[in-house]
Each structure stands twice: as structure tokens, then as C-alpha cells.
Amino acid sequence: MSQETQREFTRLVGKSYQQHQSKLALAEPSFRYDGFISSATLSGSGGSVEILCGPPEYHAEIFVTSGSERWSLADLMGIEAVRSWMLKNRANIDGRALLEVEIDHAFRLLVEGLKGVADFEWLYRSSPSQRSQ
Amino acid sequence: MLLRLWMLVLLVCVSAFAPSRAEARAAENRTWVFLPQTVETRLETEPQVAGTHQENGLWNYEHAPGCTLAAESASIKYIGKLDDLKGIPRSQTLLDDLPNLGNARANYYQNSSVLRKAVRDGFEIRDASAYRPNWSPDPTLLRPDRTVGQSFLGAERLILDNKNLFLSPSGAYVP
Numbered sequence: 001m002s003q004e005t006q007r008e009f010t011r012l013v014g015k016s017y018q019q020h021q022s023k024l025a026l027a028e029p030s031f032r033y034d035g036f037i038s039s040a041t042l043s044g045s046g047g048s049v050e051i052l053c054g055p056p057e058y059h060a061e062i063f064v065t066s067g068s069e070r071w072s073l074a075d076l077m078g079i080e081a082v083r084s085w086m087l088k089n090r091a092n093i094d095g096r097a098l099l100e101v102e103i104d105h106a107f108r109l110l111v112e113g114l115k116g117v118a119d120f121e122w123l124y125r126s127s128p129s130q131r132s133q
Numbered sequence: 134m135l136l137r138l139w140m141l142v143l144l145v146c147v148s149a150f151a152p153s154r155a156e157a158r159a160a161e162n163r164t165w166v167f168l169p170q171t172v173e174t175r176l177e178t179e180p181q182v183a184g185t186h187q188e189n190g191l192w193n194y195e196h197a198p199g200c201t202l203a204a205e206s207a208s209i210k211y212i213g214k215l216d217d218l219k220g221i222p223r224s225q226t227l228l229d230d231l232p233n234l235g236n237a238r239a240n241y242y243q244n245s246s247v248l249r250k251a252v253r254d255g256f257e258i259r260d261a262s263a264y265r266p267n268w269s270p271d272p273t274l275l276r277p278d279r280t281v282g283q284s285f286l287g288a289e290r291l292i293l294d295n296k297n298l299f300l301s302p303s304g305a306y307v308p
Contacts, residue, residue, distance in 0.1 A: 002232040035229055037215070054215050055231035056244040056285045059273050061215065072216065074270045077277065086277040098237070098275065105274040 002036045005099075009038040009053050009060075012100055016107040017042065023111050025125045046122025051106055053099065060102035062109065066119045076114070085113040210251045212289045213261030214271070221261055227251060241285060248289050252296060258306040262286060 013029050026042040026049060033039075037054035047066040053059065064071045077083045089112070091105040114120040209225050211218060218226050230247045234240050252258060265271070267282030267290065281287055293299075298306035 005233045035223070036232055037228070052215060055228050055233070056240055057237070058233045058240060062274065063216070073272045073274065073277075077270065077272055083277075086272070090277075091275050093275075102274040109274070 005036075005053065005058060006033050006038045008097075008099060009040070009103075012103040013040040013051055016103050020107050020111050023125060024107075024123055026110075026123065044122050046120075049110060049123075051103065058099070060099060060106055062106045064110075064114070064120065064123075066122070069119075071119075076109075079117055081117060082109075082113050085109070089113070208255070208257055209259055210256040211259045211261045212248065212286065213263075214265070214284075214286060217261040217265075241288065244285050245288065245292055248292055252293070252298070258293060258298065259304050260290075260300055260306070263300060263304055 010031055013031075017024075017026070017029055024042075024044075026044045029040040029042045029051075031038065031040050037052065039053075040051045042049045042051075047064065050063040050065070052061045052063070062073055062076075064076065077086055086109070089108065091101050093101050110123060114123060211221050211226050215228075218228065223229065227244075227247050231240070231244060234243055248258075262281070265281050265286075267280065267287050269281050271279050271281040271284050271286075273279055276283075282290075293306045297308055299308075301307045
């Protein structure tokens, strides 16, 4: 089951990354497996995003490192805008596996929830109009 | 005849006062309860890193190199959030006993059972997330309003609480 979890974790992170690649300025995920712990790291110009899944709960946990500061979901929710986004945009389970829903929601948080927060501007690709300026 | 009778009485007396093997094993498992507590000089939240700890005068005796290290790491198990367990030697965690069973309920029962076994086996339980009280936020992507008390860690703390083990200033759960 745990190797299955690793495979599923890799597949789901890869799939969500492909889906949001055009909006996020993050490199392809690199994966690490340490016993029952799977982690994916996506690096960007101003930091990195780490998605973790491991015992005992096997949740997908997200950490964003911006500069020298590492933000957990609890830290991120300390930002009012992120908190209200999280509370307003509950994940829709819709009969899907929990890990799939969580990873999907983690990427939605990156794409929508952290938008506009100065610390995380590096996460986003600049639009073509901004690039030409 | 009198000598035989005397021997018989002696044998009965000895077997009545000698502890059974089960009692001896139980006593062995309980031994740590009676150990004197060392004066703790480290910070409460600082994870216990395996070392010789010879600065704690009480245990200031000679060992073969590596002996204390092996003995200490073999007798401590840390509980805590996955992220807080990062700097702790893997052998001092329960992580390798917790494969994914595929659903939250099964994982919950497995976790409880593994912790109970560690307590039964006489491991000293320490809390790597001791700085996070049960009321502190511990959101997940699906439950943004969850607290630590509602997580598996909260359940682990409850198990220890029910066994009358409480978090001491040294960071270990003690009776």
C-alpha cells in the first residue's frame, strides 16, 4: 500500500503541475521518498514549494519557502487574505480519493489563494503584457 | 524423616517468596518509573538528540564508545507532527511502523496501537511538537479549521493522558 501511495502521490503531483504549469513560475517537481514519506519540491526564483505525504495521517501537507522563511499551512492562514480564501473555497471531494482532492486543492491554493500576497509574487508567471514592458 | 520434612518446608518457603517470571518481566518494564529524574538543563522544546549526556552528573560513568548512544536511542520514541520529527533520528520515531493502510480510520487505529505498544515495551515517549498545544491551529487542505487536538497527535496525547502519563518539563511523558 505504501509503494502504491508513493506512485499515486507522484502521479497526482505531476498531473496537477501539468495542469497549472502555465500560471505558476515553478520548475518541474523533484521527488524524494524516505521510507513511508513522499515529498515533492517545486523550485521557483524566490523560493520553493514542498508537498509532503507521510505517516501517520497520510495527508498532503504544503510548505512554501519564500526567501529564508518557511510557511506551513497554519502560517499561511495567518495571512487574512489566505485565511478567507481557504474558508470560502472548501475542497470538493466529489467521490474522489482524499489525496487527490488535497493535492488538487494545494495547487489551487498556490494559483488562487496566495495571489496578491507580496511575499509570494515569485510564484506567478508574469502576463505577456507585463513581460513586454 | 525429620530432615526431609525440613527440606520440604524450606522449598515451599523459597517458592512462595521468589517472584514469578511474569512478575519479573513486568517489573523490568516498570523499572523506568522508579528511576530518579535527572535535572534537565535543556530547553523544553528542544528535541532530544542522541548524545552521551555525561554532563548530567547522575549518569557520569564510563562506557565503551557508542554504548550510551545506542542505549539512549533504543529507549526513546518521539511523537509529533511529521515536520517536527525532521531533525530526530528515525529510530527514535514510530514512523517506520506506520505504513499507509489506505484509509483514515485504519491509519488511526494502527497509530494508536503502535503507540500503546511502545508504551507497553517501556519506551520513554517524548513530544517533538510539545510547543504546539492542543488548541493551536493545525489546518489541513480539507479541514482549514482543524486544531492539533483534533489531529492524530491529539489522539496520541489523549492515549498517554489516559495512561496517566503527563508531559513533564523535560519533554518526556511521565507518570
